Amino acid sequence: MKKILFYISVLLVSISVSSSAADSIMVQDAWVRSAPPNAKALAAYMKIINTSAEQRALISASSSRFGRVEMHKSEMHEGIMKMIPQKQLTVPAGGSLLLKPMSYHLMLMKPVSVPREGDLVDFDLRFDDGTVLHLRVPVRAAKSGRMMKSHD
Amino acid sequence: MDDKERDRNMSVKTGIRNFIMMGVLLLLAGFWLGKSKNSVPDIRELDFPSATVYEIPVPLPRFSLTDDGGQEFNEWNLSRKWTFMFFGYTFCPDVCPTALVDLNDVYNNLLEKGDLIEKKFKVPTQFVFVSVDPGRDTPEDLKEYMNYFNEEFIGVTGASGMIDRLARPMGAAYRRVPGTDDEGDYFIDHSASFLLIDPLGRLRASFPPPHDPGQMADDFRNIRNEFTAECCLPYQDTEQVIFDYRKEKK
Numbered sequence: 001m002k003k004i005l006f007y008i009s010v011l012l013v014s015i016s017v018s019s020s021a022a023d024s025i026m027v028q029d030a031w032v033r034s035a036p037p038n039a040k041a042l043a044a045y046m047k048i049i050n051t052s053a054e055q056r057a058l059i060s061a062s063s064s065r066f067g068r069v070e071m072h073k074s075e076m077h078e079g080i081m082k083m084i085p086q087k088q089l090t091v092p093a094g095g096s097l098l099l100k101p102m103s104y105h106l107m108l109m110k111p112v113s114v115p116r117e118g119d120l121v122d123f124d125l126r127f128d129d130g131t132v133l134h135l136r137v138p139v140r141a142a143k144s145g146r147m148m149k150s151h152d
Numbered sequence: 153m154d155d156k157e158r159d160r161n162m163s164v165k166t167g168i169r170n171f172i173m174m175g176v177l178l179l180l181a182g183f184w185l186g187k188s189k190n191s192v193p194d195i196r197e198l199d200f201p202s203a204t205v206y207e208i209p210v211p212l213p214r215f216s217l218t219d220d221g222g223q224e225f226n227e228w229n230l231s232r233k234w235t236f237m238f239f240g241y242t243f244c245p246d247v248c249p250t251a252l253v254d255l256n257d258v259y260n261n262l263l264e265k266g267d268l269i270e271k272k273f274k275v276p277t278q279f280v281f282v283s284v285d286p287g288r289d290t291p292e293d294l295k296e297y298m299n300y301f302n303e304e305f306i307g308v309t310g311a312s313g314m315i316d317r318l319a320r321p322m323g324a325a326y327r328r329v330p331g332t333d334d335e336g337d338y339f340i341d342h343s344a345s346f347l348l349i350d351p352l353g354r355l356r357a358s359f360p361p362p363h364d365p366g367q368m369a370d371d372f373r374n375i376r377n378e379f380t381a382e383c384c385l386p387y388q389d390t391e392q393v394i395f396d397y398r399k400e401k402k
Contacts, residue, residue, distance in 0.1 A: 041243050041244070042245050076361070
């Protein structure tokens with residue numbers, strides 16, 4: 001049942017993306033990492049694809065489920081993991097940017113209520129050319145570390 | 153090209169070949185000499201690909217924290233157990249959940265092979281998450297947070313002075329940095345290594361990220377096989393553990 005829900009939600013994501021995408025910028029494989037019911041911050045990951053001939057930048061993101069959404073990058077500095085706030089996330093012309101665990105991510109703060117696995121979370125992603133993508137992103141558990149690392 | 157020139161070329165080639173052969177032989181001889189002189193290579197690196205193992209374990213100071221059930225958690229909670237420890241905080245959306253999922257994979261790897269308790273000396277393994285954010289993470293918060301990942305995991309926190317005391321000798325640095333809004337929110341940069349504490353309460357190894365849980369579990373088994381006897385043999389009848397505090401400064 002969970003699996004079916006997941007596939008439906010994947011389908012929903014792709015539908016809402018294709019209907020709103022201003023053809024040059026797309027989002028694939030978006031997911032919100034499911035978190036404990038008392039989590040104070042969550043993370044969303046996705047692949048942002050830019051098919052245009054110009055560089056694009058994600059300049060802000062918001063969601064009705066969270067009071068605040070920020071762009072961050074987790075980065076290792078001298079053995080210490082830092083979360084570095086990003087003013088924007090640049091997607092190269094004809095290229096893509098991968099938001100993934102231990103790297104770029106959307107940090108979702110001040111949850112109205114913490115979404116549960118299988119829920120869909122709405123997002124508005126605003127880009128520097130005025131494009132706004134409306135997404136409905138499924139919440140799911142992270143795969144085991146091994147599997148995610150092989151996706152690099 | 154006449155015959156003479158060809159001969160000269162041949163002899164030059166033979167010369168080069170001989171020269172290379174000599175070089176290879178000398179190199180081999182060098183390796184052999186080096187090997188025999190230094191017959192204990194750095195096996196730690198070879199044996200434990202996911203871990204840095206301390207040949208001389210690092211003694212930890214006495215400390216007193218509070219676990220997620222509200223009970224005191226101190227150095228005695230480390231005795232006669234192998235402990236995986238991670239320093240983090242629940243406000244952390246990316247690094248800490250990733251680490252806890254990895255730790256849960258290590259746990260499951262051990263569980264599936266009936267390996268959570270070391271068989272010879274019956275030494276169990278525990279998983280401890282130390283919150284470096286006592287201002288925001290209460291023991292109750294920690295309990296709910298840890299249960300989500302694994303009900304067996306223990307959340308621990310306490311006075312920041314005590315956390316420092318435990319973290320510093322393990323090299324588990326952390327630093328508070330202001331958030332991006334004006335509401336006094338903050339992030340905490342922190343070490344993302346898993347620390348392995350031996351049954352005498354000493355830091356024995358650390359596992360730096362990125363973590364490969366399968367490899368970590370294998371390395372842990374090997375480390376445990378090598379060192380559990382050293383830690384537990386003299387005490388196995390009495391259940392008594394004597395901590396090594398000689399290096400602790402009063």
